[in-house]
Amino acid sequence: MTGAPLPPGAVIGILGGGQLGRMSALAAARLGYACHVYAPDDDSPGMQVAAHRTVAAYEDRDALARFAASVAVVTFEFENVPAAALEALSGLVACRPGLAALATCQDRVAEKAFLGRISVPVAPWRAVETEADLAAAVAALGLPAVLKTTRLGYDGRGQAVLRTPEDLAPAFARLAPKPLVLEAFVPFAAEISAIAARGADGTVAVFDPAENRHAHHILDLSFAPARVPAAVAAAARAHVAAVAEGLDLVGVVALEMFLLPDGTLLGNEIAPRPHNSGHWTMDACAASQFEQHIRAVAGLPLAPATRHHDAVMKNLIGPEGMAAWPRLLAAPGVVPHLYGKAQARAGRKMGHATRLLAPGTLAAAPESDVLAGLL
Ligand SMILES: Nc1ncnc2c1ncn2[C@@H]1O[C@H](COP(=O)(O)OP(=O)(O)O)[C@@H](O)[C@H]1O
């Protein structure tokens, strides 16, 4: 595509059929675009709301070529799309974000090296390919430490906390695919994340950082804005803006960070796509992270990333999440969202609900009040 914005009615291709693609497609529809979702599974959350669908493997070169010919631009909704698929498409159609940004974020070692290059601090780490590497890494970093696959991890899958020397061998044997990376365990005071949108013209708009709480390694709650000192919020914004610029990314990108008790932020993970910790932007901002993503991908100007309410987002996970649905539908001030997944398996993200609060009230309110009606 040229530098000109996509005209109304143009078709945006989305690799991946999950809820992030679904919410991106809904945002695209509101801006007058149609989406073509490409995913291996039929009846995926994204397919359900897409104007056009391709059900095919990411390795299917013919299907990828037909897909490329049918869209004006391609984006992806999760970073575990095989890089080879994006590489094949890159020769045929504009891809936003591009292959280099995807490749950096698919590999924890490349990701940490990149964060180092752009001066975002990270926890001490070592690459681990063999058991001998692991022993040396533990000798250098100490215990506890967290051993992770470099690729394909999500929601805490593909990682193990090492607490004693006896934990090393079983964790090394279990974790796949190899290679691995060992990180020092971070005694964080809080986890926060920030999301930046970067337009095709290089303009950057950053949402307020959110404070995240996980249950069983899956995001459970996000509080926006994060209840942190202004200097910490400013540093978080600067870090994610540096990530967006350093990756030369067109789209949105999330940076997960650990906040240490002394106020230092350490970068943890980069997601070059809309992020679960930004779902509150759908209801608490005029333009959500999904709209910003579509604006960027389509070459439109970004919207201001301003927030008109404070917000708390609760993920609806598995059967328990679905059991809360009728109550959340009826709760005042709570905006419910479901992703259209048929089976409520344990650990599966089924939807989310966002409680809106008057701007400026979250920081001072007791948490029990803030969570009333959500839990
Ligand atoms: N080095 C670490 N020290 C302490 N906690 C960690 C560390 N790495 C990960 N965690 C915890 O595990 C969660 C998931 O890890 P993360 O690296 O973000 O992988 P993913 O989100 O892909 O599963 C983090 O949000 C954090 O709660």
Ligand SMILES: [Mg+2]
């Ligand atoms: Mg993470």
